[in-house]
Amino acid sequence: xSNVYYPDYLQLEKILGAQAPESDKHGTPAxxxxxxxxxxxxxxxxxxxxxxxxxxxxALFADGHVDDNGGELSVAVHRLxxxxxxxxxxxxxxxxxxxxxxxxxxxxxxxxxxxxGFQSMQFKILEARLGLRMEARFGKQYYTSQLKPEHKxxxxxxxxxxxxxxxxxxxxxxxxxxxxxYWPSGATPLWESLKSIYAGSLVKGEEGNLxxxxxxxxxxxxxxxxxxxxxxxVFIMLYRDEPILQMPFRLLERLMxxxxxxxxxxxxxxxxVHRTIGLRVGTGGSTGKQYLSGALNSHHIFQEIADLSSxxxxxxxxxxxPDALRTAMRFRS
Ligand code: HEM
Numbered sequence: 001x002s003n004v005y006y007p008d009y010l011q012l013e014k015i016l017g018a019q020a021p022e023s024d025k026h027g028t029p030a031x032x033x034x035x036x037x038x039x040x041x042x043x044x045x046x047x048x049x050x051x052x053x054x055x056x057x058x059a060l061f062a063d064g065h066v067d068d069n070g071g072e073l074s075v076a077v078h079r080l081x082x083x084x085x086x087x088x089x090x091x092x093x094x095x096x097x098x099x100x101x102x103x104x105x106x107x108x109x110x111x112x113x114x115x116x117g118f119q120s121m122q123f124k125i126l127e128a129r130l131g132l133r134m135e136a137r138f139g140k141q142y143y144t145s146q147l148k149p150e151h152k153x154x155x156x157x158x159x160x161x162x163x164x165x166x167x168x169x170x171x172x173x174x175x176x177x178x179x180x181x182y183w184p185s186g187a188t189p190l191w192e193s194l195k196s197i198y199a200g201s202l203v204k205g206e207e208g209n210l211x212x213x214x215x216x217x218x219x220x221x222x223x224x225x226x227x228x229x230x231x232x233x234v235f236i237m238l239y240r241d242e243p244i245l246q247m248p249f250r251l252l253e254r255l256m257x258x259x260x261x262x263x264x265x266x267x268x269x270x271x272x273v274h275r276t277i278g279l280r281v282g283t284g285g286s287t288g289k290q291y292l293s294g295a296l297n298s299h300h301i302f303q304e305i306a307d308l309s310s311x312x313x314x315x316x317x318x319x320x321x322p323d324a325l326r327t328a329m330r331f332r333s
Contacts, residue, residue, distance in 0.1 A: 015041075022111040030107035032100045039097050040117070046086050047122035053079045054129060054164060061167040064174075073247040080254035087261035094268040102276050109283065116284025119146055121154070128158040130258075130301045131165025131224075138294035142286045165224065165301055168255065172229035175236075182325035191217070191231065193319045194238075194311075201313050213311065225304040234308050238318050244329040255302040266296040 007013065019037045023030035057076045066072045117123070124143075137143055144152045176182075178191065195213060202209055217234075220227045233252060240249035270292040273282075282288040321329075 021108070023108040026111055028107070030104070032104040033108045035097070035100055036105075036108070039093065043090060043093070044120065044122055046090055047120070047126060050083050050086055051122060051126055051129070053083050054126065058129070058164050058167060061164075061171055062162070064170065066171060068244060068248065073251065077247055077250045077254055080251065080258065084254060084257040084261055087258065087265060091261060091264045091268050094265075094272050098272055098275070100276070102278075105276055109277075113283045114146055114285055116146065116282055118142070118282065118284030118286060119151075121147075121151055124155050125158065127299065127301075128155060129161075129164060131163035132299055132301055133163075134159055136298070138298045139286060139291045142284070142291065146284050168302075169224075169226055169229040172232040172236075173226050175232040177232060177235050177325065182328060183322055187322070190319060190321075194234070197313055197317050197319075198311050201317075209310070216307070216311075223304060230304075230308060233305055234311055237308065237312055239321065239329075242321075242326070242329045243331050252305055256306050259300055259302040259306070263296060263300065266292065266299070270296055 018041065019034060021030065021033035021037065023033050057079050060066050060072050060076050066076070134140060134143070144155055147155065178189075183189065195217075198213060199210055215221050216223060216225070216230045217227050220230075223230070225233070236245050236248045236252060239245055270289060273292060274289050277288060280288055282291070286292075
């Protein structure tokens with residue numbers, strides 16, 4: 001067996017030979033185009049790693065019975081934590097690109113049309129796999145307009161596939177906390193107790209919030225998260241110190257971390273875009289800052305989990321659980 005050789009193992013000849021500035025081809029070399037290419041390439045490599053992690057976590061949930069009492073949930077939490085850490089670094093990397101001033105960019109910007117990060121297939125695949133559906137998109141008219149037909153078809157096909165959000169919804173919805181077997185007959189159902197504690201906690205200006213409760217936990221109207229999943233998620237948040245709920249709670253936290261980090265990236269990207277090209281349209285044909293700000297505000301994936309914090313209250317008011325349920329939630333050998 002031949003020895004593994006570092007440059008060959010990493011295929012550095014390919015990677016380090018993959019920077020071909022357009023400005024060189026035009027005979028007007030622009031110093032900053034190397035930075036521009038390398039930063040995009042490094043983002044794409046990290047997108048690849050994120051997709052690798054997210055795909056593996058989706059596979060754990062895909063068979064419909066991730067083992068909450070075994071190692072799978074811990075693996076999922078760990079890998080999603082890694083995704084979050086990568087995203088935090090990707091947000092920070094915008095600092096490097098901001099060392100390129102508008103004039104530096106203008107030296108080669110027009111040579112790039114109509115190429116744009118808007119054509120990043122991996123970014124689009126990530127959004128779609130996580131759960132951003134076409135109907136929820138801001139600026140649908142641009143979304144696939146600049147893609148090659150085969151890429152457009154690939155993105156459209158993803159619309160028919162199960163998303164990570166849906167897998168999480170299914171996992172939450174099947175949790176058995178409210179099964180009659182765990183609750184003494186005749187006792188006030190937990191869900192009614194929680195609703196009345198919540199109703200009693202509303203302050204001036206929140207009078208309409210009981211309708212919100214009904215929408216989220218009873219009808220699901222206008223929501224992506226099903227009422228059963230929303231109820232389980234609140235249960236996990238309230239009773240998170242029960243041994244079996246610790247991992248599910250951490251998983252919910254990771255999902256909110258990822259959503260927040262993606263929004264932070266969008267915010268840093270649009271700010272950087274604003275200071276670099278002002279109010280000009282993007283090379284990818286969108287309205288530029290206006291499109292990106294719309295995407296920042298509306299392209300959340302797990303935000304409905306964060307909404308559930310509205311329905312939490314002080315620990316001392318949390319109803320005690322029946323013994324049968326507490327016993328069922330302990331680890332047993
Ligand atoms: C000077 C630097 C940059 C400028 C001026 C810029 C500008 C823009 C603009 C105007 C858009 C909107 C689509 C369009 O009309 O083109 C866009 C989208 C996008 N850019 Fe950048 N960008 C820059 C750097 C980057 C970098 C380093 C990445 C990293 C991969 C990136 C990734 C993206 C992605 C993924 C989108 C699509 C976002 C979405 O649909 O929500 N951009 N960019």
